[in-house]
Amino acid sequence: MFDLRPETGEDWWEVEALYDLCFAPGREALSSYRLRDDVPPVAGLSMVARDPDGILAGAIRYWPVRVAGEKTLLLGPVAVHPTRQGEGLGGGLIRESLHLAEAQGWQRVLLVGDAPYYxxxxxxxxxxxxxxxPTNPERVLGLELVPGAWDGVRGVVERDA
Known part of the structure; x- marks a missing residue:
């Protein structure tokens, strides 16, 4: 069992260390990070998963962006500690946070990732x-939390300043 809860400021550096462990060095050089620079993650959607001993096992973050002027959630990164992979924790974080995003009234979600997984x-x-x-267009994926939310929404993803 894992305790899934919103990330707080006290979790920040531990989550950053998990991302450093799970992703290649230089992860912050990716174009998606330019959309996140100096923008706080969306409160209540960025989550951590801790085991019964309180050890961080996984984390997910969301960021506000705009596409054609429309507010959109940018999902990522999501990471699970290597010793906890294969237990369904990543999927649990994604499902729970998407449920919360829908409850908060968000309409659409965007990410850069592996289509078979997502x-x-x-x-x-x-x-x-x-x-x-430089982003591979094949990896730009979206999800409608409200039917038709992506209809007519086209263009470049921009920071939500």
Missing amino acids: GRFGFSKLTAVQMPP
């Missing part, structure tokens, strides 16, 4: 949305 949560390729370069 497809099982309902994400699919967005052909009319461009992440800042």
Whole structure:
């Protein structure tokens, strides 16, 4: 069992250390990080998962962005400690946080990731949305939390300043 709860300021550096462990050095050089610079994660959606001993096992963050002027959630990163992978924790974080996003009134979610993995949560390729370069357009995925939320939304993803 894991305790899933909103990330707090006290979790920040421990979550950053988990991301450093799970992702390649230089992860912050990715274009998606330029959309996050000096923008706080969305309160209540960025979550941590701790085991019964309080040890951080996983984390997920969301950021506000805009596509064609429309407020959109940018999911990522999501990470699970290597010793906890394969236990369904990443999927649990994604499902729970998407449920909370829908309850908060968000309409659409965007991410850059692996379509076969994220497809099982309902994400699919967005052909009319461009992440800042250098991003592989095949990995730009979206999910509608409200039917039709991506209809007519096209263009470059921009910071929500």
